[in-house]
Amino acid sequence: MVDTSIPVSEYVARRKKVLSSLKGAVGVVFAGDGAPPLRGEWFPNFDFVYLTGIRNEPGACVLFDASNPDPKKRIMLLLKPVDSEMDVWDGYRATIGEALRESTGFETVQRVYRLPLWLREAAKRSKKLACLHPLSVHTAPVSPDLKIFQEVSARVPGCSIEDRSDLITELRMVKSSRELKHMGDAIKATHVGIERVAERIRPGVSERDLHNALIGGFNEMGALRAAFNPIVGSGERSTVLHYKENDQIAEDGDLLVLDCGAEINGYASDITRTFPVSGTFTDRQREIYELVLKAQNAAIKAVKPGVTMVDVDNAARKVITDAGYGDAFLHGTGHQLGLETHDPGTLTKLKPGMVVTIEPGIYLRDEKIGVRIEDDILVTRDGRKNMSSAIPKTVKDVEALLAKSKGGSKSKKK
Ligand code: GLY
Ligand code: MN
Numbered sequence: 445m446v447d448t449s450i451p452v453s454e455y456v457a458r459r460k461k462v463l464s465s466l467k468g469a470v471g472v473v474f475a476g477d478g479a480p481p482l483r484g485e486w487f488p489n490f491d492f493v494y495l496t497g498i499r500n501e502p503g504a505c506v507l508f509d510a511s512n513p514d515p516k517k518r519i520m521l522l523l524k525p526v527d528s529e530m531d532v533w534d535g536y537r538a539t540i541g542e543a544l545r546e547s548t549g550f551e552t553v554q555r556v557y558r559l560p561l562w563l564r565e566a567a568k569r570s571k572k573l574a575c576l577h578p579l580s581v582h583t584a585p586v587s588p589d590l591k592i593f594q595e596v597s598a599r600v601p602g603c604s605i606e607d608r609s610d611l612i613t614e615l616r617m618v619k620s621s622r623e624l625k626h627m628g629d630a631i632k633a634t635h636v637g638i639e640r641v642a643e644r645i646r647p648g649v650s651e652r653d654l655h656n657a658l659i660g661g662f663n664e665m666g667a668l669r670a671a672f673n674p675i676v677g678s679g680e681r682s683t684v685l686h687y688k689e690n691d692q693i694a695e696d697g698d699l700l701v702l703d704c705g706a707e708i709n710g711y712a713s714d715i716t717r718t719f720p721v722s723g724t725f726t727d728r729q730r731e732i733y734e735l736v737l738k739a740q741n742a743a744i745k746a747v748k749p750g751v752t753m754v755d756v757d758n759a760a761r762k763v764i765t766d767a768g769y770g771d772a773f774l775h776g777t778g779h780q781l782g783l784e785t786h787d788p789g790t791l792t793k794l795k796p797g798m799v800v801t802i803e804p805g806i807y808l809r810d811e812k813i814g815v816r817i818e819d820d821i822l823v824t825r826d827g828r829k830n831m832s833s834a835i836p837k838t839v840k841d842v843e844a845l846l847a848k849s850k851g852g853s854k855s856k857k858k
Contacts, residue, residue, distance in 0.1 A: 445538065445547060446497040449709035450622055452549040455497050458615060459519050462495065462576075463508050465611050469572035470563070471508040472589045473612070478502050480534055485669075490783045491576070491612045493710070496521065496548065500535070503556055508576075509566040516551040520562070525555050563592065567600040574608040578788065613788040617780055618797035623711060624822065627781070627799060630671070630713035631820055631832050633706035637661030638717055638835055641676075643849040647696035647721055651676045654700070655690040662706035671712035672785040675703035678721060682814030683807040685775060694721045699729055701814050705785060712785045714801050715832050716818030723846040729813060730839055732769075732806050736815045737837065739763035739804040743777050747821050747828040750793050753778060753800065760804040772806045781820055798823045799831070 446452060462471065473495060475488040479502065488499055495506055503524035512518045526537050538544045540553050554562075567573060573593040580587050586594070590605065597603035619627065640661035641654045655676045662670060677687035678694035682701040694700055698721040705713040718733065720726070725733060743760035757777040764773045778801040780789035794800070803818030819832040836845045 445500065445544075446549075447493075447499060447710055448497070449626060450497055450620075452497070452547070454620060454622060455495060456549040459495050459506065459508075461615060462611060463510055463519055466508055466510055466574050466608065468510045468570055469508075469574035469606060469608070470510075470566040470570050471574045471576045471608065472559075472563070472592065473506045473508075473576050474588050475501055475504040476588075489577075491616070494612065494616055494783060498548070499710075501537075505556060505559065507559065507562055507566070509562065509570070511569045512566065519550065520552045520554055521548055521550040522554050522556040522559055522562075525557070563596050564600060567596050567603050571600075571603050573597065573603055573605045574611075575605065576608055576612055578613075579607065579609050610790050613790055614792065616782055616787060617789055617792075618795055619782065619799055619822075620797075623782065624797075624799070626709040626711035627713060627820070628831060629665075630667070630706050630708040630711050631715065631835075633662050633665030633667045633708055634704060634713045634715050635832070635835050636665050637704060637706060638702060638715065639845075640664075641702055642719065642845050645694065645700060645719055645721055645846060645849065646723075647694065647698075649694050649721075651678055651681075651690040651692050651694060651700075654694070654702070658702070658704055665706065665708070667706035667708055669707050671705040671707040671714065674705075675701060675716075677701045677814065680809060680812045682718070682812070683809045684814070685805075685807070696722050697726065699813060699815065701816055703816060703818065710783060712781055712783070712787075713820055713832070714781055714785050714803075714818060715820065715835060716803055716805075716816045717835065717837065717842070718815045718817060719842060719846060723849075724843055725839055728811070729815075732808070732813055732815050733817075733839060735764065735767050735769065736804055736806050736817050737839075739773075740802055740817045740819070743802045743804060744819065744821055744828060744830060747794065747800065747802065747823060749796055749823060749825065749827075752791060752793055753789070754791070756794075756800070756802070760802070764804060764806060769806050772808055773804060774807060775803075775805065777804055778802045778818075778821075794823045796823050796825045 577587040637658040640657040679698040703716040739760040746759035780787035805816030
């Protein structure tokens with residue numbers, strides 16, 4: 445049940461950090477509800493995964509009750525009851541006992557129907573209820589813990605509700621060595637996927653063929669899935685930021701934006717390379733490509749402890765704006781990366797152990813030129829380390845990679 449690619453002791457340590465940061469307040473993190481669908485996958489709330497390594501327990505939650513007089517009940521795992529008839533459809537689940545406690549690292553595992561009782565007792569003692577889930581926008585449903593706390597505080601006099609929704613995000617942003625190892629492996633798998641695309645890219649190839657070659661490369665390296673829908677967009681579709689159909693033909697003279705990431709041991713990578721379908725950039729394509737690369741290098745250089753992603757974004761944006769293409773750089777320069785491709789992040793200053801993407805781009809629809817270049821950058825004590833630097837990126841290295849592939853045809857520069 446627990447994803448053992450992270451040791452149980454690390455999950456226990458993460459939970460203890462949350463407990464001590466709550467300073468006596470009560471908190472609940474829900475896995476979320478849902479049934480495994482026939483098509484696609486059910487994904488739990490990733491804060492719950494971060495705290496437990498459990499991905500297949502819809503309806504579960506972790507209760508933090510720091511003031512509980514029994515130290516073993518200060519962090520509890522609450523699971524839905526076993527339903528032997530449903531288990532035949534969805535898989536056999538463990539009953540509560542020593543084996544379950546040991547494998548999850550929780551000293552107390554109970555059934556979730558007891559949550560109302562535990563919450564009332566915890567609220568009576570603590571009088572402080574802390575929202576750990578991200579707060580919703582006003583058009584969305586109220587976040588699940590706030591909704592329950594509003595009901596609890598209507599019944600237990602004197603309770604206050606506080607916003608601690610950044611707490612788990614801030615822990616998740618700083619990666620452990622084990623997490624960095626998994627992310628490095630995900631990047632290696634992505635590298636192989638990109639090489640498989642480079643081997644097949646040529647005028648007339650379908651984006652779907654390239655998509656399949658990419659996924660084949662991920663699978664060769666042990667990835668069970670892509671971290672997100674790969675973007676394999678040629679020609680005009682290279683300018684569509686989240687293009688997902690991947691069902692057209694790549695023509696001679698097109699650029700191809702390949703934005704992709706394998707997932708390994710639950711951790712994501714997120715890399716973009718832009719390739720000339722013919723194997724060689726035209727002069728105009730190279731001009732735009734070099735500009736995006738210059739912006740990317742400026743942003744990567746700006747990454748260091750103490751700066752914010754706003755500073756990093758400004759470094760890339762200045763290069764592109766000064767060259768007159770500011771309005772063609774339509775998105776932010778990067779985001780946090782981890783369990784999720786777009787990992788949650790706060791506007792806090794960068795710290796060693798964070799991993800961010802750096803991905804400026806220029807999109808000129810009329811010229812069918814879309815260029816994005818994206819790497820995964822680890823913030824270190826001294827500055828940064830580009831975790832994906834082995835994947836070819838300069839004009840010379842990209843053209844050399846494509847020339848190596850048998851399918852790569854030479855076409856005259858325009
Ligand atoms: N790689 C897709 C994105 O960052 O939006
Ligand atoms: Mn990205």
